[in-house]
Amino acid sequence: MTDTALTPPLAVLLELTHRCPLRCAYCSNPLALTPASAELSTAEWCAILDEAAEMGMLQVHFSGGEPMARADLPELVAHASRVGLYSNLITSGVLLNEAKLAVLAEAGLNHVQLSFQGLDEAVAEPLSGFKGGVAKKQAALDLVQAAGLALTLNFVITRQNAHELDAMLSYAEEHGIARVEVANTQYYGWGLQNRAALIPSEAQLDAMTALVTDWRERVKGRMVIDYVIPDYYARRPKACMGGWAQRFLNVMPDGTLLPCHAAQTLTHLDFPRFPASTLNAAWFDSPAFAAYRGTAWMPEPCSGCDNKEKDWGGCRCQALALAGDANTLDPVCEHSPKHEHVVTLARREAQLGDVPLQLRRFSYAVTEE
């Protein structure tokens, strides 16, 4: 991909807030969470939605933290509808009730993605630091279905709940769910901090893969199952975000504009921030977005690799975190000199059994209304 072929992103992911009632040990938010006082205003988020639609983005994902912790969420959803963006709410579901959902549906929300840390409270509670979450999520599922909204269930997989996968998929099937994500935790941010406690073994992963393969065949045409593995056990890295700054633009709670929600770990890059920078200027003109776009930046052997336009060199954050250099090979790639070391470490960690979890530290208290 060259600059002349650069087209606008397809979707914008808004991390409206880092506040969340849950304290998941695998949270994808940065370790340095943004306080409420630094979050953008309603008017600023609306201006971002306006620009996203004008640029040609088609979808908006409202994420967080817990996006429902923002009281202005219905206003933002309504604004997204007005400007023609397809809206998706990525939620834990624990703040959802019938009245709030009705307001969101009325605002034109297109889709809800509801995450589960498993179906067993005894497993989910220690992972999320939230008591009674499973029951609240199951209630949220019923509400979303009763409201007639399209729903995806997102099962976050760690070694604590991997054995529940068959039960999770059965649960989805019983509820007539059209789309399920079986999403192994990705090891960034809090997830990386807790990798020794969370990472499944290769045997667990093989069992999951076999199950997903069977299930996909069985529910073909009724239920779509998206499956994300921890890429430590793959031979080649994943195409992170479909390639750095090629498809997605992320906005952090304070307006920082990123090609990926984890990119702030790359402290050598100076990421633009809204409203000082427009989305358009960030995407097309900023050196930080251009830094790893396409293939020109690639070291050997990436630049001569047949896969270079499939995996786009993998993940820069992972290269930095695991190999100590954002400009080198993603060490999950079998061609990386660090590959053996990194994979051996993950394999060892997967055998450690019970390791104490370090739950996400800054939290948001739930208040009953």
Next chain:
Amino acid sequence: MLTLDSTVQLAPGTRLQHDKVRERWVLLGPERMLIVDDMARLILERSRGQSIGALCQALAAEFDAPLATVESDVLALFTTMSEKGFLRHD
């Protein structure tokens, strides 16, 4: 299993939208997108309220094309869309 007797409809949470910047039509669904060409769009829009068999007969007559070819093309298109979660069928 999709047959000529089936009727299809867009799955909940799916919509057909004009992508004005890229000058094309797309099916938008949860975290997915499918680019639809003019023929696929026409077939989708005509599919409403009739069986796939009836739709194919109408298309074959209108475009003066062999019915068997139209049927296999339309079934293949709808099967792909359905397996990707964009369509529901009876």
